[in-house]
Amino acid sequence: MSVQENNLAFSRRNFLKTSALASGGLLVGFNLFTACKTEAKPPVDIANLNFNDFNAFIKIADNGYVTIFSPNPEIGQGVKTAMPMIIAEELDVEWDKVNVAQAKYNKKEYTRQVAGGSQSIRFGWDALRQTGATTKQMLVNAAAAKWGVDAATCKASKGIITNANGETLGYGDVVKEAATLEVPENVTLKKPSEYTIIGKDAINVDLEKIVTGKPLFGxxxxxxxxxxxxxxxxxxxxxxxxxxxxxxxxxxNGVTDVLKFGDKVAVLATNTWAAMKGKKALKAVWSSDKDLESTDDHNKILNGILDANDFETRRNDGDVNRAFKEADKVVEKTYHSPFLPHNCLEPMNFYANVTPERIHLIGPIQTPQWTAGRVAQLLKRKESEIELEMTRMGGGFGRRLYGDFALEAAEVSSLANKPVKVVFSREDDMTDGIYRPAIKYRIAASIKDGKLTGYHLKEAAINGNMYDLIPNFFPAGCIPNYKVSTKNYQSKITTGAWRAPYTNFLAFAEQSFFDEVAEELGKDPVQLRLDLLQNVKNTNDEKIEYSGQRMEDTIKLVAEKSNWGEEKEGVYKGFAAYYSHNTHVAEVAEIEMEDGIPVVKKVIAAVDCGIIINPTGAINQIQGGVLDGIGHAMYGDFTFKNGKPSSKNFDTYRLIRMNETPEVEVHFVENELSPTGLGEPGLPPAGGAVANAMYKALKNRMYNQPFIKELQTKKTEVLG
Structure with a gap:
């Protein structure tokens, strides 16, 4: 939905309001993600109103200050700042008079309290605007009634309502009267040209607490x-x-109890050090499974899948086999990515207090509803007995989607009959993770009469993939004969979402491959993509996820900002473009050689994510994604030997270092389209852009991540 649709109907049933609170304010619940349940009713007895009755709401005090309770988990993606900015914009209050607080999980009122897939702003955009605009109209109506004038002759700005005679009332002056009026069915939303908060830089609402070390995280x-x-x-x-x-x-000293649950043993203590020390003192005997997996086994299995051609077809346009038979040349390459841990700065942790009356859970979790449901099922309790509070997360990247640590805390608390906080060490985090799966891609393309006529992507993955997405991303619709085939191997090693799931590696493979095809065709890599996009711009295929026009605009912007095509001595440029999480991103990486080693000096990124809510936060998200993408593509390597991870801590696991981080220059495509995701889309193209730049610098193609390991392997092969 574009922002031009400014007149929206808003159901009275989905907009909760009450009269004055004890503090002298107006409480307004709002329907985030259009998920407010129809059975939700305003409290009958105002005297007994409790904030816990709502999942997310606005509180306007009689002094005009506004508190906005943010329902979505804050994982570092900035939604705790950006989402309230949207409400405040339509509410027409000054941002410096807004206080933001984290709401608790509440299944009764909301259905999507999730941090995942870069979808919070995209799904919340319309409902959040409606919330602010409806609240403002209620206040204007109350002021008009107080003056005895037509509400249409009144205007609101910066928390002040003004009538045609120049008389003014603050929001705080009319909150009690507003609570007695009907909720308006239709509201008018602002046009982008009228925005005073959206599109302006805002400091993260938790910044002061973060830098001063105040309690905030799990x-x-x-x-x-x-x-x-x-x-x-x-x-x-x-x-x-x-x-x-x-x-x-x-x-x-400090250990108070030792409890077995399942195949795990919990050591309880008065402090974390004693608990961890006690755990190390445990003597355990484990089964000796003969089928424990190693990375060498996985490589053989995945290669065997690619060679066997026993796949499931996910998309099949035209006739790929015929295109390959009639081709002048077929280009085929295989790409490999390893398992990767998430390595959140804050290790997994969760608090639980299980009593006969309720289950109280507190901690950093991306999926509170799913987690609450699983805890209820585990303990054979009603989900209504669970109260779950979310803390800010010190990173997540998909790891905190799964909530295994919360289930552990709940089970241990239930067994111990006391409040318990489970805390992972870094070693626990890395050796008992839910990893990015190891994947191999084999891509083949047919060339006939100087044109790309066929394309076949084969995927061999550990534990499966996101089959509904990959077939309909670029280059679907661009090539007449196009096929996507997948097959997975079920492993005992736990795998799951990792920042920009699957596309984090697929983008490197495909974008590297397209550069190789461009070279075969004698075309500029950027021009090849632009030419291909002409075939999809007017397609009627509703399955295709991306926009050919928006991708073209993004590519042209990065080409302009990076001076693509202009050569500079000693600087090698690589290009990549990708669509994921509803956002189009194109990147150009610049590499220079230092002592025979390729060093990434700069990345220029162009992004089409629709309207920018908070430019500072948006830039930070893209920069973080780019650096994450470069770091893991260059250095990230995680192997297994007989079921055990090769690395337990950062002394043996290589991450990008501060002195290796390049400058990241970010540009946004300007439009008035509804906003889309930013937490993940900047990552996928980074590996491809760097790999393509490395080829120009070294005349060596990268087919395996991490690149540094592949370079060392190739160097060893050359030296014999």
């Missing part, structure tokens, strides 16, 4: 009588617990 949370728990888990994927001896663990 690791900061403490409760009276709380025990800390460190959990011993199977050391290898596929192993189970046979027995354990806790004699030495119980001797550790």
């Amino acid at each position: 690791l900061d949370y403490k409760a009276e009588g709380m025990s800390y728990a460190s959990v011993l888990r199977p050391p290898a994927f596929g192993q189970t617990l046979v027995s354990f001896d806790d004699t030495e663990a119980k001797k550790v």
Whole structure:
């Protein structure tokens, strides 16, 4: 929906309001993501009104200050700042008079309290604007009634309502009267030209607490009588617990209890150090599974899948086999990516207090509803008995989607009959993770009479993939004969979403491949993409996810800003463009050689994500995604030997370092389209842009991540 659609009907049933609060304000609940349940009714007894009755709401105090409760988990993507900005814009208040607070999880009122897929702003855009605009209209109507004039002759700006005679009333002056009026069915939304908050830089609402170290994250949370728990888990994927001896663990000062649950053992203590020390003192016997997996096994299995051609077809346009038979030349390449851990700055942790009356959960979680449901099922309790509070997260990247750590906390608390906080060490985090799956892609293209006529993408993955997305991304619709085939191997190693799931590697593979095809065709890499996009711009295929025109505009912008085509001695440029999470991104990486080593000096990124809510936050998200993409493509490597991860901490796991981070210059395509995601789309093209720049610098193509490892392998092969 574009922002030109300014007149919106807003159902009275989906807009909750009450009269004055004890603090002298107006409480307005709002329907985020159009998910407010129709059975939700305003509290009958205002005297008994409790903020917990709502998932997310606006509170306007009689002094004019506004509190906006943000329902979505804050994972560092900035929604706790951006979403309230949207409400404040339509509410017409001054941003410096807005206070933002995190709301609790509440299934009754909302259905999408999720941080994942870069979808929060996209799904919330219309409902958040409606919320602010409807609240403003209620206040204007109240002021008009007080003056005895037509509301149409009144205007509101910066929290002040003015009538035709120049008389003014502040929002705080009419909140009580507004609570007695009907909720307007139709409201008029602002045009982009009228925005005073959206599109302006805003400081992260949690910044002061972050830099001053005030309690904000899950690791900061403490409760009276709380025990800390460190959990011993199977050391290898596929192993189970046979027995354990806790004699030495119980001797550790501070350890209060040792509990077995499933194939795990929890050590409870008065502090984290004692709990972790006690866990190390446990003596456990594990089963000796003969089928424990290693990376060498995975490589053979995935190569075997690619060679066997026993795939499921996900998309099949035209006749790929015929195109290949009639081709003058067929280009075929294979690309590989390893498992990767998430490595959140804040390790996994969660607090639980399970009592006969309720289950109180507090911590950093991306999926509160799913987690609450699983806890209820685990403990055989009603979900209505669960109260879940979300803390800010010190990174997530998909790892905190799964909530296994919350389930552990709930189960241990239930067994111990006391409040418990489970805390992972860095070693726990890396060795018992839910990893990015190892994947191999084999891509083939047919060339006939100087044109690209066929394209076949084969995917071999550990534990499956996002089949509904990949077939309909670029280059779907661009090539007449186009096929996508997939096959997976079910592994005991747990895998899942990792920032920009699957496209984080697929973009590198495809964008590297297109550069190779461009070279075969004697075409400029950028021009090849632009030429291909002409075939999809007017397509009627509703399955295709991306926009040919928006992708073209994004590519042209990055080409302009990077001076693509202009050569500079000692600087090697690589290009990549990709669509993911509803956003189009194009990037150009610049590499220079230093002591024979390719060094990424700069990345220029162009982004079409519709309207920008908070430019500072938007730029930060793209910069973070680009650096993450470069770092893992260059250095990220994670292997297994007999079911055990090769790395347990950062002393053996290579991350990008501060002195290796390039300048990232960000440009946005200007339009008035509804906003889309930003937390993930900047990452996928980064690996491809760097790989294509490295080819120009080294005359060596990159087919395997991490690139540094491949360069070392090739160097060894050359030296013999």
